[in-house]
Amino acid sequence: MINRSGVSSERLFNAVVYALAAIIILLVLYPLLFVVSASVSDPARVLDGGVWLLPKGLTLEAYTNIFHNNEVWIGYRNTIVYTASGTVINIIMTTLAAYPLSRPDLPGRKMLMLLITLTMFFSGGLIPTYLLVKDLGMVDTIWSLVVPGAISTYNLIVMRTYFQSSIPWEIQEAGHIDGCSNWRLLVNIILPLSKPILAVMVLFYAVGHWNSFFNALIYMRDESHYPLQLVLREILMISQSAAVDGNVGLEDKILLAESIKYAIIIVSSLPVWIMYPFVQRHFVTGVMIGSIKG
């Protein structure tokens, strides 16, 4: 039997663990709650520092301002187009690479995997890639955002691992004996068995596209091509530089920018946050598969 001091030290330990967990939850949630509260508060109260947890002077003004802001709409539309088409290209290319490379009977497989894995650890870098994309005439077109990143080598390896470890080789051999071609094997047998990994890949790639801004920053010149993140960056940066200058005449403008800052953060993250509870499980699965053999 456990003695009395054992029981109380056990209790103390539990109390400490609970306390730590509670502190972590508060630290993670507080900034998010603050932004949500500030986004629905009276901008003047926010600027005074009056809002710190709960909304003050409830108003949806910021959201209606954003609703009437053309740039935000264009950015939203562009991001949806880039994310959708980029993800389709990602999935097709990654599958076309991962499946053959998962086949033990592919001649030269080790060599190809080596050449592919090498690119994870050493690459040409920003400038040569930029010059290449420029030479290909992709600048200021959607291609510059969806083609240079068509395959993520990490995702390719995760998918290949899944094909290798989760689909019994016997099924594929049986298909071969029945005279099934490799294309039919992939489309009719492998892919239907691979829905979990396909879901993971769609999510990884789609969130990546949704959140990315740097490629658009270097390749997009025309503002009407800007994705949402870049529009967001402009709004955040402009009002910050105005604040640094401390220009009094700009006060109204700053107030407007300040008031929509909080709301636009919410608006731009909303799709990801809405999807999050439903798909969170798949993300974790993806990381776990990746950890089997990275």
Place this chain on the structure above:
Amino acid sequence: MRPAEANHPTTSPRSRSMRGSRLFKKIARRYDLYLMLLLPIAWYLLFQYGPLYGLQIAFKDFNPAKGIVGSKWVGFEHFTRFFDSYYFWRLLWNTISINLFSLLIAFPIPIVLALIIQELPSRGFSKWLQNITYLPHFISIVVIVGMLQLFLSPKSGPVNGLIEAFGGTPIRFLEEAAWFKPIFISSNIWQNMGWQSIMYIAALIGINPQLYEAAKMDGASRLRRIWHISLPGIVPVIVILLILDIGHFMNIGFEKVLLMQNSMNIEASDVISTFVYTTGILKGEYSYTAAIGLFNAVINLALLLLVNRFARKLSETSLW
């Protein structure tokens, strides 16, 4: 599960041409697999190996009109120019210190979080803790930096509100060089600790429960069980993640540094990769910055190889 790679020609003395033709036959028999690989291989050649070929401009005076091949060779001129420039040491120090501090401070936190998640007696609470701490990982970097601006604002941010409430004067966090690194690293922790803990949680679940039972019988306290069972059980994962972290040691968080950078904190926020962007892409000094990028990549690769080798010797865990 993995079928034996039986029909590989490993039999010894045979003429090269015969082997070549056999390989050719085998490729021909699997031609449709290669057909699938056609686009991906073309993509790797163009977008991964193409830039590697383009790296030669680091040793040339690249002139867009003459093209990569037509430009004049200048040897190591760009490298020496970089090493001799007054900002070389600043760039190197900032790049190394940001990553080193991140490694020292941010790396252990997901391990602690994973242990807390495992030790929580209530399953429900532990699930909540996981789901909440994973969430910030999905917020874009632009939004994170925007939130930092709002949160740390000298006028309206709650942090300065708290400082004022205790009688202090507001601090312009984002415009002071001394604050750049602490803010950069702590916001990284806020965003990524949950996500990075997943691997450790998976490893902890994989530890044989009988080990804990046996330790309990021997009267080991829970702290002792963590120290003697949990931690040793996840050492291989720790080593692998450490190697991977060092594998992009010189590149961590470049986009975020760029977004947080301004003229007031440049002393602390100027790193090699942002310098390559501002000088290369914005000012068009392609050859010079390609050389700097190459210097960065070589150091990175050297670090990775070194750490990998070290880890293999020390703990028998390594990437390859």
